[in-house]
Amino acid sequence: MIKYASDDLVVSAAPHVRTRLRVPLVMWVVSATLLPAIAWAGYVFGPWVLVVTAAAVLAAVVTELAITLLLRRPQTVSDGSAFLTGLLVACNMPATGWGVLPLYVPVVASIFAIAVAKHAFGGLGQNWINPALAGRIFVFFAWLPAMTGGWAGSPAFDVVSSATPLNLLKFQSGMMQDGLQAGSQAVLGMRLAPSHGDLFLGLTPGCIGEISAAALLLGGLILILLRIVNWEIPLTYIASTALFSWIFGGLAMTGQAPSFFTGDPLYHVLSGGLMLGAFYMATDWVTTPVSFGGRIVFALGCGILTVLIRLTGSNVEGVSFAIVLMNITVPLIERMFVPRRFGTSEGRAA
Amino acid sequence: MHPRDIGLDTMSSPIRNAFLPHYLYIPLQQHIGSPAEAVVAPGDVVSRGDVIGKASGYVSVNIHTPLPGKVIAVQDHVTATADRVPTVVIEVEGRFSLKGQVSRQTDAWKSLSRDEIISRMKEHGLVGMGGATFPMHVKYSVPADKKITTLLVNAVECEPFLSADNRLVIEHGEDLVTGIEIALKALGVNRAIIGFEADMPEAVARMRGLVANRSNIEVLVFPVKYPQGAEKQLVKAATGLEVPSGGLPLDIGVVVSNAGSLVALKEAVVDNKPLFERIVTVTGDAVEKPGNYKIAIGTRVADVLAEVGLKKKPARIIIGGPMMGLAQYSDQVPVTKGTSGILVLSARRAAVYRHRPCVRCGKCMTVCPMGLVPLLLVSRVELGMDDEAKKHGLLDCIECGCCSAVCPSERHLSQAIKLGKLRHVAKKREAAGD
Ligand code: SF4
Ligand code: SF4
Numbered sequence: 173m174i175k176y177a178s179d180d181l182v183v184s185a186a187p188h189v190r191t192r193l194r195v196p197l198v199m200w201v202v203s204a205t206l207l208p209a210i211a212w213a214g215y216v217f218g219p220w221v222l223v224v225t226a227a228a229v230l231a232a233v234v235t236e237l238a239i240t241l242l243l244r245r246p247q248t249v250s251d252g253s254a255f256l257t258g259l260l261v262a263c264n265m266p267a268t269g270w271g272v273l274p275l276y277v278p279v280v281a282s283i284f285a286i287a288v289a290k291h292a293f294g295g296l297g298q299n300w301i302n303p304a305l306a307g308r309i310f311v312f313f314a315w316l317p318a319m320t321g322g323w324a325g326s327p328a329f330d331v332v333s334s335a336t337p338l339n340l341l342k343f344q345s346g347m348m349q350d351g352l353q354a355g356s357q358a359v360l361g362m363r364l365a366p367s368h369g370d371l372f373l374g375l376t377p378g379c380i381g382e383i384s385a386a387a388l389l390l391g392g393l394i395l396i397l398l399r400i401v402n403w404e405i406p407l408t409y410i411a412s413t414a415l416f417s418w419i420f421g422g423l424a425m426t427g428q429a430p431s432f433f434t435g436d437p438l439y440h441v442l443s444g445g446l447m448l449g450a451f452y453m454a455t456d457w458v459t460t461p462v463s464f465g466g467r468i469v470f471a472l473g474c475g476i477l478t479v480l481i482r483l484t485g486s487n488v489e490g491v492s493f494a495i496v497l498m499n500i501t502v503p504l505i506e507r508m509f510v511p512r513r514f515g516t517s518e519g520r521a522a
Numbered sequence: 523m524h525p526r527d528i529g530l531d532t533m534s535s536p537i538r539n540a541f542l543p544h545y546l547y548i549p550l551q552q553h554i555g556s557p558a559e560a561v562v563a564p565g566d567v568v569s570r571g572d573v574i575g576k577a578s579g580y581v582s583v584n585i586h587t588p589l590p591g592k593v594i595a596v597q598d599h600v601t602a603t604a605d606r607v608p609t610v611v612i613e614v615e616g617r618f619s620l621k622g623q624v625s626r627q628t629d630a631w632k633s634l635s636r637d638e639i640i641s642r643m644k645e646h647g648l649v650g651m652g653g654a655t656f657p658m659h660v661k662y663s664v665p666a667d668k669k670i671t672t673l674l675v676n677a678v679e680c681e682p683f684l685s686a687d688n689r690l691v692i693e694h695g696e697d698l699v700t701g702i703e704i705a706l707k708a709l710g711v712n713r714a715i716i717g718f719e720a721d722m723p724e725a726v727a728r729m730r731g732l733v734a735n736r737s738n739i740e741v742l743v744f745p746v747k748y749p750q751g752a753e754k755q756l757v758k759a760a761t762g763l764e765v766p767s768g769g770l771p772l773d774i775g776v777v778v779s780n781a782g783s784l785v786a787l788k789e790a791v792v793d794n795k796p797l798f799e800r801i802v803t804v805t806g807d808a809v810e811k812p813g814n815y816k817i818a819i820g821t822r823v824a825d826v827l828a829e830v831g832l833k834k835k836p837a838r839i840i841i842g843g844p845m846m847g848l849a850q851y852s853d854q855v856p857v858t859k860g861t862s863g864i865l866v867l868s869a870r871r872a873a874v875y876r877h878r879p880c881v882r883c884g885k886c887m888t889v890c891p892m893g894l895v896p897l898l899l900v901s902r903v904e905l906g907m908d909d910e911a912k913k914h915g916l917l918d919c920i921e922c923g924c925c926s927a928v929c930p931s932e933r934h935l936s937q938a939i940k941l942g943k944l945r946h947v948a949k950k951r952e953a954a955g956d
Contacts, residue, residue, distance in 0.1 A: 174808075174832040182837050183851050185937040187923030188865070188872055189844040195878055195930045251878070297879035297931070462884030462897065513915045514754065514892040515767040 195296075198400050199252030205391030206259050206452065212387050213380045217267040221380050225262035227275045231282035232258030239291045253296050258282050260304030263381020263448055264492070266319060277318050281307035301499050302459045305492045312489060368438050381452075382445035392451030401455045404464060405471040409450040412475025414441050420483060444482065449474070449491035459499045463509040470505055473498045523748050523889040523924045525682035534685040535813040537693055537801055541829045546589060546612040546820030548574060549601045552858040553649040554656045555581030560610060566593045567616075571796055574610045583647045583657045588798035588818035590616035602841035602848050602855045609856075612820070627696060631704060631791045639708040639791060646790035647797045647859070652680050652751070652780035653842060655860035658787070661777065662708045670709050671775040674760050675702060675716040675784060677725065678744065678751035681843025684863045686801040687781045689814045691718075691725035694785050695732050701784030702739060704791050709777055714739045715760045716781075721746045748845065749922040753778050755891050767918050782862075797859055802826075806866035808834040817857045823864060824853040837869035845923040875932035886925035886935055892918045896925035896935040903942035908949075916942050 214221040236254035240247050248254070261282045266273055285307030293299045312319045372385045381388070395401035414437035421435015440446065454460060454474050461470050477494035551557035558575030562568060568587050575585030591614040599609035634642070643659035650656045664670050675698075677687050691698060702714050716733075718726045720743055733739040744750050744759045754765045756778065763774045771778050779787075782801065789795040798819050805812040810831030817826060823839060840847035841855065843863050857864075886896040894915045902911040916939065925935040 173828065174835050176832075176835050178852055180835060180837060181839055181849070181851055181853075182869075182872065182874065183849045184838070184872075184874070185849075185934070185940065186840075186842075186847055186921075187845045187927045187936065188838060188840055188847065188849065188867065190873075190875060190927045190932065191930065193930055194932055195881060198930055295879065297881045457881045457883040460882075462882055462887055462895075464888075511887060511890075511893040511895065513767060513894065513918060514758075515764045515769065515918070516893075516915075 193398070193400070195253070196251045199256045201398065201400060202395060202452070203252060203256045203259050205394050206256075206263065206381060208391060209381050209384050209387035209448075210259070210263065212384045213267045216383065217380075218269055220270045220272065221267050224265050224268075224273055224275065224278050225259070225380065228262035228265065228278035228282045229255055229258035231279040232261065232286050235283050235286040236291075239287060243291070245295060248296060251296070254286055257285050257290070257303050257307075260381070260452060261285055261307045263452070264304060264308035264379050264445075267378060267380045267383060273318055274315075277311050277315055280314070281311040283307075284310045297458055299458055300502070301496055302453055302456050305453055305496050305499075308492055309489070309496065312492075368442060372442055378443070379445055379448070382448040385442045385447045388447035388451055392447070395451065395455075401451060402464075402467060404467045405455045405460065406450040408468050408471035409454050409474050409478075410441055410446065412472050413446055413450075413478050414438070416476055416479040417441075417482070420479060423483070440479070440482065444478075445491045446478065449478075449495055453491070453495050454498075459502065461502055461505050461509065463506070463511065465509040466502075466505045469508070470498050470502065473501065523928060524746060525748050534688050537686075537689050537814045537816055540815040540817045540821070540826070542589065542614060543818065543821045543825040544614055545594075545822070545825075546587065546591070546610075546614060546818065547599050547822055547854070547856040548585060548587060548610045548612065548820035549599065549607045549856060549858060550575040550585055550609065551601075551604075551607050552585065552655060552819070552860060553583055554654065555579070555583075555660075557608060558582060558585045560596045560608065562593045562596070562610060564593050564595055567591070568593060568612065569616070571798065573796075574612075577644055581657055581660055583644055583649060583659070584796070585610075586647055586796040586798040587612055588820065589614045600852050600855055601858065602850060602861065610820075627700065628792060631700075632707075634707075634791065636708055636710060639704060642791050643708075643787065646795070648783065648786055648790055649797070649859050650780060651782040651786060651797075651800060651859060651862070652676060653846070653860055653862055655858075658779075658783060661779075662705070664709065664772065664777070668772050669775055670711050670772070670777055671713060672761065672777075673702065673705055673709055673711060673714040674757060674771070674776050674778045675714060675781055676751055676753070676756055676778055677716050677722070677729070677781040678719045678756060679722075680749070680751040680780075680862060681845050681847070682748055683805055683865060684803045684843050686803045686814050686862060688722045688725050690782055690785055690801055691722075692728050695728045697785045697788045698729070698781055699732050699736075699739070700792060701786075701788035704787055705777075705779060705784055706738070712738050716741050717750075717756050717760050718743045719746050719750055720744065748924065749891055749920070752891065752920050752922060754920065767915070800857070800859060800861065802857060802861055803863040804830050804866075805863065806836075806840075806868075807871045808832050808836045808866040808868045817861075819857055819859060821857045822854050823850070823857070826857065826864060827853065827866065832866065834868035834870075836866045838865075838867045838872040840865040840867065845927065846921060875926075875934070877934050878931040880929075880933060881931055883930055885928045885930065886933075889924040889928050891922060891924065892920060894919060896939065897933075899942070900933065900935050900938045903938050903945075908942055908945055911942050912946065917946065919943065 210225055232254045237249050265278050285303035289301050289303035289306035290299045396403050417440035418435045418437040419432055423430045461467050474494045477497055478490045481493050482490035556579045559578045561576050562574045569590040572587050573584050574587050577583050591612040594613050595611040598606035601607045640659045640662050648658040677691055679687050726743055730741050749755055757771050757776050758764055765771050786797045799816055801814050802817045803814050810833040839850045880897050899911055919939045923936045
């Protein structure tokens, strides 16, 4: 018989046993599932990708540490959320050849993400906007050429260079309105947009974390199985993007008469960071609705806005703008989906 | 919520008769309502089954001694729910025979009237044994304006880890059926539903066999889900009806009794045996011989642990189950009529949780069986906005603990909600000038 004293007994309120799926574990697991996509980008586009990633992560973690020290908030670096934000910022940086993307871009994006988007609103759980996307959009406008001009060709593969696939799709359709990618026109005569297979495998230019749909799909599925990420947002987001791009995509192509139901849904789904957005950005717990119904509405909104932005405005930013815009609407959506309280008729079904 | 989600497995082992303790600490309050009054004094010699505390008032029941011995004190003592409760301390001595305990099956009770059955409940100290310990005779004295249609028998374990009801049905199935018939007579209704969970196939098969030729007793099996055994959830599963917010099952014509209570009813009415012992699941990773034990009421936890043995140093001793049980600061608390389990966890299993900020994952809301939004309720309680919290269902919370159990931020959700409810009660008392 083991001896013990009353002092050994800890008194606490029930429940006494809880889930092992706690925030730090969640953050580290999500981070881990991103690594294959980043590693793939590193392999395809060369080691600068990894340097950019390291810079973004380091900047995020150091910023988090500095702010928690300065504001005397509890130290939160070990919960992994800053690391993950840094990783997501990196995923949103263009994959370029050695030295092309200046390192201050990811660093500033990470600092902005952590300091402004997250901590200015009260830290983890209080921010209304996805920090990594906030960082991306900030540097996108601050350094347009760096963010859009330097899409890399791959030393390892014969990867189409200088324009992202979506831009190419748009060029082909003769709809280029913004002069942003003027430099890319040179490629047009020589290359067609990459094939679906290239998109799926990541043999295309793009952002670090968005180029390989396959790797992202795998990571996303793991997260869904672990119940870290819900299934309703990615599914709705991807399905609605496919649907709307199929319906309206044809209107933006001029190789043919504008007509409905002639778009290329697979192309839209596999490119432009939709996978990254659907599995990793639009599912961020903090900045998305908590209810099932709310998530469906949110994801539907993301899908509609993504297609709208892609077809009428900036191609590469469709996903990030759509998600951020929907982030803003979350409190409104939330109000529509209050669960019905047991034994009452108050509230709506969640 | 499935118990697996938080890493809980259920287990089940046969009921074993426990040992005799040297001392009994029998609290005079083991039920909801007013405490019984001691009718013994130090020096008195008592024998098994004697009344030692007499019900005081309507919502109160008698208290009996499970073992013969000498009263050595009537004093305050700690219980699982309160610091100081008047308690009869008995030094166990003398002889008694277990033979008197053998259960019988006779029909003699059928000549009893409803009122006689109900007064037997009070005399023999019957209370709800699922944990609520509400005096049975009060529950079964249904107000004239309520029409009861159904007796719902709760054979679903109230919590993960606990398996006493499962074993009870397997080993005392006949007693349960007789208990149900007695309860039906007491209520004057003719329809009973026994609710099981899908992970109790042996008990289900046993009960199906026993009621095969009875058209008035129905066996239903529900999916494994915590809190399936909670009263309102069980009523919903069995009848499809929701108990209105702030109401009782009575309001929709249902009386719910736990299987253990009905076996006790049978023993009280047929065998003339008061409620002075019960089956307790003793388990947890620190326990050497976990299992279901029949334990004399008044046996202190320390004596139970000495008997079942410890293989790890206990960090938490919990009366009840892992989800709703009460952690104790002392192993001197006695087993009472409401003790369904004793859970002893080592430090490894019972972590200290740290209430991080909410990350809005929505899991608490998804699991809440009452359709509440714990993340919002809690922020209101924390801000002291109790009225606002009440509007959003504070008082509907059944304190099942699901929300806290699934929260990745380890937030003390059910705990904060409980605090808000306590504050509400305190305020009401104040307003009433108490
Ligand atoms: S403890 Fe209360 S709020 Fe939490 S899940 Fe249970 S009923 Fe809902
Ligand atoms: S489970 Fe915890 S972290 Fe998730 S929404 Fe509820 S309170 Fe917030």
